[in-house]
Amino acid sequence: MSLTLDPTTTAEGGSAAPSSPAPAPSRAGRLVRNTPIGVWIAAALLAFLVLAAIAPSVFLRQDPFEIDPANAFQSPDGLHLFGTDQNGRDVFSRVIAGTGQSLLLGLAATAIGLILGCALGITAGVSGRWLDSAICRFVEILFAFPGLLLALIVIAVSGTGVVTAAIAVGVGSAPGYARMLRTQTLQVVAAPYVETALALGRSTSHILWHTIVPNVARPLFVLVTLGIGQAIVWASSLSFLGLGAQPPAAEWGAMLADGRNYLQVAWWIAAFPGIFITLAALTTTVVGHHLQRRLEAEV
Numbered sequence: 001m002s003l004t005l006d007p008t009t010t011a012e013g014g015s016a017a018p019s020s021p022a023p024a025p026s027r028a029g030r031l032v033r034n035t036p037i038g039v040w041i042a043a044a045l046l047a048f049l050v051l052a053a054i055a056p057s058v059f060l061r062q063d064p065f066e067i068d069p070a071n072a073f074q075s076p077d078g079l080h081l082f083g084t085d086q087n088g089r090d091v092f093s094r095v096i097a098g099t100g101q102s103l104l105l106g107l108a109a110t111a112i113g114l115i116l117g118c119a120l121g122i123t124a125g126v127s128g129r130w131l132d133s134a135i136c137r138f139v140e141i142l143f144a145f146p147g148l149l150l151a152l153i154v155i156a157v158s159g160t161g162v163v164t165a166a167i168a169v170g171v172g173s174a175p176g177y178a179r180m181l182r183t184q185t186l187q188v189v190a191a192p193y194v195e196t197a198l199a200l201g202r203s204t205s206h207i208l209w210h211t212i213v214p215n216v217a218r219p220l221f222v223l224v225t226l227g228i229g230q231a232i233v234w235a236s237s238l239s240f241l242g243l244g245a246q247p248p249a250a251e252w253g254a255m256l257a258d259g260r261n262y263l264q265v266a267w268w269i270a271a272f273p274g275i276f277i278t279l280a281a282l283t284t285t286v287v288g289h290h291l292q293r294r295l296e297a298e299v
Helices: 027-034 037-054 091-126 129-143 147-158 162-189 192-199 204-217 220-240 252-262 268-298
Strands: none
Touching: 037 091, 037 268, 091 129, 091 162, 091 204, 091 220, 091 252, 091 268, 129 162, 147 162, 147 220, 162 204, 162 220, 192 204, 220 252, 220 268, 252 268
């Protein structure tokens, strides 16, 4: 006679307690597990830059504008972490003090580019064929010029300065935003919920502001994150050429221009502002691409 053991019966004949199901991982746990370590490092560096921009006094050790010719061209040491420049100013303090202006330039330029891009792209997406075609031809003409060259044309017409540099970079980035937003608008307009709103008798303005714009604006945060890094590089390039922030402003591009003449005797004057420009562009791009992949996965 064979004996079949019940899987819930122990060897001593008792009943084993049923195993409880493993608890489902929390949303925070899934976020930590699904986020690569490189993205966390980029996010931490970006948080450091934002904190330095908002509260530079937390990191400042010396006055970034204090001139001390006796200590000019001091190499990095315990007192001057990034060394001193040709005027004896502490490079670390100037880099930290310039974080706010450099990030603000990037944010302002990105905002201007998005506003212009939204105006062109959404208008083209919801308009009739002739207006859509006219806007597309205008954007294509702007695309004939590289973004930085278009910014230089704006500066040549408007003059130099920080505000002009932000406007110029915004205008230079607007065509790219306009093309992406037009494509997004066309997809939203063809969506079933827009047809449903039309069938319910909603007005055109109501559909535009309560249905189309909110759905088109959803990926804008990702576009902003990706665009800030590019805008910072472009704004720093204009300052490097003497068309943006002017010395003695503690702005990364202007500092890079100041240090280019002393690379053989004091490489740190130009190296550290350049490293921070690279960090700002790299961290915002990495975080932006990660957010874009998560947004596409949710859709």
